[in-house]
Amino acid sequence: MADIAVLGFGARGKIYTLIALEEGFKVVAACDVGAEQRNAAKRIAGIPENRCFCDADAFFAAGKLADVLILSTIDGTHYEYAMRALDLGYDILLEKPIALTLAEVDGIAAKAKALGRKIGVSHVLRYTPFYMTIKKIVDSGAIGRVMNVNQTENVGYFHYAHSFVRGNWHNSRETCPMILAKCCHDFDILLWLTGRSCKKLSSFGSLDYFTRENAPQNSAARCKNCAAAKICPYDAYRIYAARPTWVRIPDGQEENWENAKKVLDDNSTFYDKCVFRCDNDVVDHQTVNMVLEGGIMANLTMHAFSGRVYRRIQVCGTLGEINGVLEDNRVELEIFGEEEKQVFEVGVRDLVSPHAGGDRLLLVDFMKYVGSKTADFRADIDKSVESHRLAFAAENSRLNNGKTIEF
Ligand SMILES: NC(=O)c1ccc[n+]([C@@H]2O[C@H](COP(=O)([O-])OP(=O)(O)OC[C@H]3O[C@@H](n4cnc5c(N)ncnc54)[C@H](O)[C@@H]3O)[C@@H](O)[C@H]2O)c1
Structure with a gap:
């Protein structure tokens, strides 16, 4: 194995x-620049000290x-x-985004191919x-020829504030455009569900709300000192009291609000920075229109302004339509002319796997793929590159006033 x-x-x-570990695989080495993360690796996976590396150079030097x-x-x-x-001979399960430029994405894919390595x-x-479930319905032909697909990525006001205003993905100069960070998944799913490539697209979007001009009167640089905190839904103390596990709590301490609050109280962390005074530059709403092969029109909308985090999809065909919200684990199929909708409850209750x-x-399928000469992998790098190509093109279009990009 x-x-x-x-x-x-x-x-x-x-x-x-x-x-x-739950699936019976061995995790034998780890590398992280953070001491807490290395401690977590040792504790969770039992990795010995000499297989826990504090920087990537040391990790790669070990062979x-x-x-x-x-x-x-x-x-x-x-x-x-x-x-x-x-170069060292690893097969890789690579987190999205594959890389930050299209040239790099193509470079990784080409190298994997040349060396005969597998990248999921x-x-x-x-x-x-x-x-x-949606893919199965589409492929069955039950809704006829697919004509329109609409996918909405409702990021959630608190999630947006956490990741795209205060946190890791707030600044595209340091990371990447939000349409790549958040929506390479959505482009990928649109392509996979329809089984079609994109012929052209255009996109509009901007950062309009999380800017200094919109800071409430009497607000402060940190929520802890802010007179407006009581009326601000982005007050970090309220957001994280409801989600203490989102705060990186020192390893070994219980993940509870008492310990999370200590992290917020510390001004060297980002958690309670005012959302209207960060150096964020990523959009807070964006839309992408696409023409896919076969004349399918697709729209992807991503925005910060929803009460919860959810993806909604509608697939419309000549004979029926499919509607669903991923987080509800429920798919509705309406066949035109039939009175009753068919409902598919696809509930998954997996406490570890988000x-x-x-x-x-x-992960299980990738490990099977790696161990086999014949298996296929649904999210192989070659099948994943187009989603990134579309995300880069959407950003290009957005920055050029919605210019149409043809492929
Ligand atoms: N597939 C998905 O749906 C999904 C969801 C969330 C995040 N992601 C992606 O997963 C990746 C990690 O995201 P995360 O949420 O776990 O972030 P994170 O900040 O929790 O984890 C990243 C870890 O990498 C470590 N690190 C950073 N630079 C390093 C270096 N040079 N050498 C060694 N360690 C280093 C950090 O200390 C940190 O522990 C990102 O690329 C992100 O876009 C994917």
Whole structure:
């Protein structure tokens, strides 16, 4: 059975490790620049001290330590580390985005092909029972010829504030455009569900709300000192009291509000920065219109302004339509002329695997793929590159006043 090394033992690295261990795989080495994350790797996976590395150079200098590398460091490191891992002989489960430029994305794919290595991209939506059910209905022909697809990525006001105003993905100069960070999944799912490529697209979007002009009167740079906190839904103390596990609490301490609050109280962390005074530049709403092969029109809308985090999809065909919300794990099929809708409850209750169970199914399938000469992998890098191509093109279009980009 193939074993695993994890480079980047943050939220994603930890989730994949927990799933891998539950599924009977060995996690034999880890690397993270953070001491807490390394401690977590030792504690969770029992990795010995000499297989826990504090920087990538040391990790790669140790040679190939496992069959598979889970590459789950922050976005800007993916290209360099993927190329180095390929040279060492690893097959890679690579977190999305594959890389930060199209040239780098193509470079990784080409190198993997040249060396005969396998790269799976963490496009977990392809492995959710929700989207698998929709795919099955579309492929069955039940809704006839697909004419229109609409996907909305409702990021959630609190999630947007956490990740795209205060946190890791707030600044496209340091990371990447939000349409790539958040929506390479959505482009990927549109392409996979329809089985069609995109012929052209255009996009509009902007950062309109999370700017200094919109700061409430009497507000302050930190929520802890802010007179407007009581009326501000973005007050960090309220947001994180409801979600203490979103705060990186020192390893070994219980993940509860008491400990999370201590982290917020510390001004060296970002958690309670005023959402109207950060150096964020990523859009807070964007829409992309696409023409796919076969005359299918597709729209993708992504925005911060929803009360919860959810993806809604509508697939319209000549004979019927499909509607659903991923997080509800429920798909509705309406066949034109039939009185009753068909409802598919695709509920998944997986406490370890987020993304409606997709993470677990993807990891297990990737490990099977690595161990086989004949198996196929649904989220292989070659099948994942187009989603990134569309995301880069959408950003290009947005920055050029909605210019149409043809492929
Ligand atoms: N597939 C998905 O749906 C999904 C969801 C969330 C995040 N992601 C992606 O997963 C990756 C990790 O995201 P995360 O949420 O786990 O972030 P995170 O910040 O929790 O984890 C990243 C970890 O990498 C470590 N790290 C950073 N630079 C490093 C370096 N040079 N060498 C070694 N370690 C380093 C950090 O200390 C941190 O522990 C990102 O690329 C992100 O875009 C994918």
